[in-house]
Amino acid sequence: MNQVSINTEGIIFDLDGTLIDSMSAWENIGSDFLRKHGIVPPDDLNETIKIMSFAESARYFIEVYGIAMTEEQVGDEINGMIRDNYARHIELKPFVREVLNRYFNQGIKMGILTATHKSLTELILERFGLLDHFDFILTSGMTGLPKSQPEIYHRAVSQLNIPAQQITIFEDALYCIRAARATGCQLVGVYDEASKNDWDEIQKLSDLSIMSFKELL
Known part of the structure; x- marks a missing residue:
């Protein structure tokens, strides 16, 4: 398994299929x-x-x-x-906790951008003791925008107050990666069984791709 190094000042994570194993x-x-x-x-x-x-x-x-x-x-x-x-x-994906703890301890600003309701997002992050790791949670319901639209990614980027070139976005779904591409951020494609048929295309569109968060440790 390759070791992947990410040099970034801010990170925007998708939730379902990226940080948590919830797509089923x-x-x-x-x-x-x-x-x-x-x-x-x-x-x-x-x-x-x-x-x-x-x-x-x-x-x-x-x-x-x-x-x-x-x-x-x-x-x-x-x-x-x-x-x-x-x-x-629902459980965290393997090695997610360790990666998030590392980034948090390094002072990297992090946010969540998800189509899932904010109450569910907070519920599961609190359950794993990770809620305080994130500077913001932004949802489709809060913005009225689906994650197929680049505008919701621009809004998430603006929440971090960091230039887009210094921000990394983690996503597992092809349509989300296509939308996020418009921000100019670095994109990391995360493998998930639910998107396995799109994996080749996800790898092509992403700047980096990982099969497991273990690659980031």
């Missing part, structure tokens, strides 16, 4: 939600909603499937369905 928990949440409301989900539902923000997927369920709820109610119900996983079951 989300894999069928949309289908489970529709079934809960008596609707048989289509086979391609995951592909349809995977690049949507929470608000966009809630709007999609309401408009396409006639769910008689507000966007906020849909979001709250889905968060409630998955909350127990964040509170008890």
Whole structure:
């Protein structure tokens, strides 16, 4: 396994699939939600909603499937369905804690940019004693922007008050890496099983790529 050295003053981390091993928990949440409301989900539902923000997927369920709820109610119900996983079951990816502790002790400013609700993000980071490592948490719900849009990455970069050239972004999803490319930050592609079919393209678009956080130690 290669050792990867990152020279940076600030880091923006994705959460799900990057720092935590949670993509399997989300894999069928949309289908489970529709079934809960008596609707048989289509086979391609995951592909349809995977690049949507929470608000966009809630709007999609309401408009396409006639769910008689507000966007906020849909979001709250889905968060409630998955909350127990964040509170008890989902784990950090191997060596993430050690890497985050090292960067924190080196005084590197760090933030989280995620499509996951802020309450769930805080819940799992607090569970592992890592919440205080981060200068900010920015979510799609807070900005109204999906992570397929470069604008949300520009907003995250501005939170660090560091030139983009001195910031590194860690992502596991191809569509996120494409969007983050516009910032001018260094990009690190992180391997995740959920994105394995895109791994070759992720490696091409990233400045660095890692199979495991162990490579950063």
